[in-house]
Amino acid sequence: MKMTFKKTVIGAAAILAAAFGGISIASAAGGGDSHYEMKHVHWHFDGPRGTYDRAAMQRGYQVYREVCSSCHQLEHVAFRHLGDKGGPFYNEHYKNPNDNPLVKALAADWTVEDIDIDTGDVIDRKAIPADMFPPVYANASAAAASNNGKAPPDLSVMVSARTGGADYVYNVLTSYDKNDNMMNMMMNSQVAMANPLSEGLVEYEDGTEATVEQMAKDVTEFLAWTSDPKMEARKSLGLATMLYLLVLSILMWFAYKSVWRNVKH
Ligand code: HEC
Structure with a gap:
């Protein structure tokens, strides 16, 4: 009884794997002709510090x-x-x-x-x-x-x-x-x-x-x-927030060290 259950699970897994494998092969084969490669431009505003030119x-x-x-x-x-x-x-x-x-x-x-x-x-x-x-x-x-x-x-x-x-x-x-x-x-x-x-x-x-x-x-x-x-304002606020969190984490680390310094691990 136990074996049968195990076999069923393995069987189901194999079917699923085959199905997904099949789908991925099918999708790789199809859709090739209508695909247009979008040209990527390097924008001045890209990235977390990018601004408008x-x-x-x-x-x-x-x-x-x-x-x-x-x-x-x-x-x-x-x-x-x-x-x-x-x-x-x-x-x-x-x-x-x-x-x-x-x-x-x-x-x-x-x-x-x-x-x-x-x-x-x-x-x-x-x-x-x-x-x-x-x-x-x-x-x-x-x-x-x-x-x-x-x-x-x-x-x-x-x-x-x-x-x-x-x-x-x-x-x-x-x-x-x-x-x-x-x-x-x-x-x-x-x-x-x-x-x-x-x-x-x-x-x-x-x-x-x-x-x-x-x-x-x-x-x-x-x-x-x-x-x-508002992108530029948002990005500089984001940067300030990251900096704040960084400083805070460093302080927390030292606070943690100092609080636990006399406790044996
Ligand atoms: C003579 C009129 C005309 C001029 C001038 C014109 N457009 Fe268009 N534009 C259209 C029409 C009509 C559509 C298509 C609407 C549709 O297909 O539903 C369109 C579509 C677009 C789209 C695609 C929108 C979408 O739905 O994906 C973009 C982007 C666009 N125009 C940008 C511009 C820009 C930027 C300029 C100036 C450099 C410009 N157009 C000049 C008439 C014009």
């Missing part, structure tokens, strides 16, 4: 403004955020980003809708730092209708929202072949966006050469910041 973010803002903003909104971002500590246009002389003249000028380059308080009419006016980035289209149907039925998604948190994060966005932007066809991206996701970038599309103010890879990298750096503007 300010110059890259500023160039990235320029790419967003001149290229992407005709289709994609940044609905969670206000102009004043650009001048927040850690933001692309932070200036330590202006603790309040609403006073930062560069942020004011950047905002004034945009038009937002407002209500005329005397007449109640909808009017257009220049944006101020307190305004949010304005919508591109009147509504979702209009957005889809203007883009072959697929509305361009909001980009504020795109880097956080997609598997692969910044690498994913970079790969979308650099995955077009010479004929502007998107090379087979990830497993089955095809993005219905025409190639937005081409060599020299923007003229960088800092003289950086505007290759497709450069623009893709810069705008992704900018969008990584819009997705996670």
Whole structure:
């Protein structure tokens, strides 16, 4: 009786092992053709001490403004955020980003809708730092209708929202072949966006050469910041916490030694 039970267990284990072995062989064999290797970029903000590259973010803002903003909104971002500590246009002389003249000028380059308080009419006016980035289209149907039925998604948190994060966005932007066809991206996701970038599309103010890879990298750096503007603050707090815990552990060790020093082990 005992033997039979043992045999049953061994048998079951063998079946399970065979099944899992089989599955892993099957999965190794299949799925090869549709697989697209995502190119990994070395980001300035990688790692526990990584920070955003300010110059890259500023160039990235320029790419967003001149290229992407005709289709994609940044609905969670206000102009004043650009001048927040850690933001692309932070200036330590202006603790309040609403006073930062560069942020004011950047905002004034945009038009937002407002209500005329005397007449109640909808009017257009220049944006101020307190305004949010304005919508591109009147509504979702209009957005889809203007883009072959697929509305361009909001980009504020795109880097956080997609598997692969910044690498994913970079790969979308650099995955077009010479004929502007998107090379087979990830497993089955095809993005219905025409190639937005081409060599020299923007003229960088800092003289950086505007290759497709450069623009893709810069705008992704900018969008990584819009997705996670508090990253730098969080990382430095994390580091301070680790340091605190380290010092605490050392003190605890000496306290332990001193408390037990007269006790025989
Ligand atoms: C002419 C309009 C247009 C422009 C310009 C444009 N896009 Fe798009 N974008 C789209 C559309 C349409 C989609 C696809 C929506 C879909 O497939 O559902 C898209 C998709 C994307 C996606 C993929 C989103 C996802 O769901 O995974 C990313 C990332 C993206 N765009 C980033 C950008 C960036 C960055 C720029 C500027 C360099 C840009 N786009 C410029 C229209 C545009």
